[in-house]
Amino acid sequence: MKLFSIGKLKRKMLGPEEASPLLAKPEKFEHSEDNSRGLSSRWLTWGGVLRFVIYWLVVVFVIQHFTGWASKVVDAVVGLPKDPRKAAKRILAKAPVIDGHIDLPILVRGLYANNASAFDLNGELPQHVDIPRLKQGQVGGFFWSAYAACPDWIGHDDGPDFLNSTWRVRDTLEQIDISKILIEKYSDTFQLALTTHDIYHAIRHGKIASMIGIEGAHQLGNSIAVLRQIFTLGARYVTLTHTCHNAFADSCGTLPSKWGGLSPLGYSLINEMNRIGMLVDLSHTSDDTARQALKHSKAPVIWSHSSARAVHTHERNVPDDILSMVGIGENKTDAVVMVNFAPDFVADPGEATVQAVADHIEHIAKVAGKKHVGLGSDFDGIPSTPTGLEDVSKYPELIAELLVRNWTRSDIEGLTNKNLLRVMKGAENVAHKLQKQGVEPAYEYYDKRTDLGRRQEL
Template sequence: MSKVRAVVHGLLTVLFVAGLVVFLLLSTNHEWPWKGSLPKDPLKAAQKILEASPVIDGHIDLPELVRMVYANNVSAVDLEHEMPGHVDIPRLRKGRVGGFFWSVYTACPEHAGYDAGEDFLNATWRVRDTLEQIDVAKLLIDKYPNTFQLARSSQDIKDAITEGKIASLLGVEGAHQLGNSIAVLRQYHELGVRYVTLTHMCHNAFADSCGFLEAPEPLHGGLSEIGVALIAEMNRIGVLVDLSHTADATAKQALKLTKAPVIWSHSSSRAIWNVSRNVPDDVLELVGSGENKTDGVVMVNFAPYFVGAEGNATIASVADHVEHIAKIAGKKHVGLGSDYDGIEDVPSGLEDVSKYPQLFAELYKRGWSRYDLAGLSGGNLLRVFEGAEAVARKLQQEGTQPAYDIYKKRTDIGKKREL
């Protein structure tokens, strides 16, 4: 009998441990259908949802703040106490943040006092400055290993969140930061970059920009020849195509060409606030899972000048953008990309990263379910990221070769020779 009891006890122990592991795994899964009722108070309900499905923000400019305020001196930065911008560790924790893309941004040449020239051939230090931004981001991640964890994949994000850390991804905010070179893209990828925005507020050798509040005259009519090759290479290596800041023609062409899901890392709805920087409905209608649609996620920007008229940017108006994008593209295709630390002003009620739960409370009051809100917080971004990774694996397994295309207006490199 003692042997029987020992065997039974052993089996029960194994089952208990297995059940606990399954529970823990499922409880951190953004698609886990939690049982039980939520608190009646919307803010408490939002906080409970975000405990299980924390925010993954598509765009935070902390490295830029460190560049401008601290001259890249990471030793002078104290993220454990209140920072001069919108982001620090206590506020990230209060805001239930589980991950974000650290934007490694450097301004368009003309906005930084450089003249790139008509053909973008003049040296502007954009690649150097991008590398410095990557360095700052990585140094800060390393400085706080109990808080941040560098993430290079969707699985890395899940692992970091499971360990109670903030998954830290890198995104390049503009293809002007590539120095007209697809080879630079590959090297950024090696350093951990997982999205590149095709343009910022300026046209570049690869694509046309939407400008700031009004669209400039087009240069390429969307994507250039090398821009088409850039998207193919991004698909091949698993770098997300980011369509924030792009001209409408650029976005439409990219959606047609890409083999992988795409993102808008920090863009709002033009139907709610009519500025060129926001995404129009005829582009949103191309996003989805149906025929002639491309999977993607539009991550709503909090910058007041993209949200509404002066003085009218509030939690409610940001929620209006979220709801409109969800109405046109579907709730599985909307996320959050605050632009914190990259904007001077903020919407009322969304003053910093601690305030995400208030936005989720607003949407909860409007009837969004816990599952919809789990998608908004990060589940939708994870799905898109996993989709891009799957495409990259497939292309590489099929033997797809790297893109060797050279920007044709370069004069510093020999012509391609066919063997």
């Protein structure tokens, strides 16, 4: 087919006298009014080409950088696959799981003495986590738990006032060290993430965002100064207690209460965590500690690996009266409760299944709201797993179960990462505000220490 120019077509229809002079080709170039019109026409033509090129560059940019949004539009029009497993994988491709608590570092300590050359994460590790299974489970990030057991777990006695040396700070630093070594060694898979921006960047570039959490304030050596240094080394949450009381707070363990919740130093610790942007983690804490921390914290908080007590009775799980304190609005504190997969916390012996874990998720969503629930598996830190959630490759099975229960794509995206990211961003914003206001570091220290002089009055 022959293509005609607009000018030729118009001249053919109107005749040479009636055709627009802007479409007529000048015989030669002269500095005349008519030639100026011809020159303007050329510039208009090139301007059209330029606009066309810019338009398509913008289209390509949008396609490259907002494919997730485009996918959602397609899903809204066409719908997700009817098969819940296929639908789960589709959702996770754009909203991968960020797990609040994985104990890979303590596994490496226990089995390989923190020797990163003694095993290959690209191979199959003996418990629940390795790189092939992380990719199969569509994991976008997780908190590496830098864990050092309570002193009595390893035969140490830190004394009634927690003053006896127990090497907990040393062991914590070693856990941070091996986590960062592994993140760097397998940098084609992992990327250290210190901010929400880092997490988005890692996921966008196909990496697994790697954050570090400290599982117990007994690992701080009774010192708020140690908190600051651990933050500098990359930690982004501290669990206020493990299964032992410490100088800052009471644990949910079976021991009689020592502080009635938070100690005076515990309130100062939370103030400093808010100031620097360290997330307050309430897993393992006593109910009184959790209630007081929720009321006192200026920033959103997390439960990195806890489930719902109303579904299964366990002191580690969160009761409904505390869940009801969680929310956005007056007399509420923004938070995310990241559900633990440990069978003992999920169901009676032999009854822990992927469906039972989904029950915990649904209950927390019912009481606190779907914007306040996440996933904190405790993989590599638990001796057994629920049926259907045997390792990190099985997250899609849990998402499929929730889809069967009529959870929407938006609900799932909140569960897998957006709820946590909102809370993290909230803590970052509070820290920025407090630092901009010039709030000074917390200088309080544990008053039972004998190695420091008394505070000098000016």
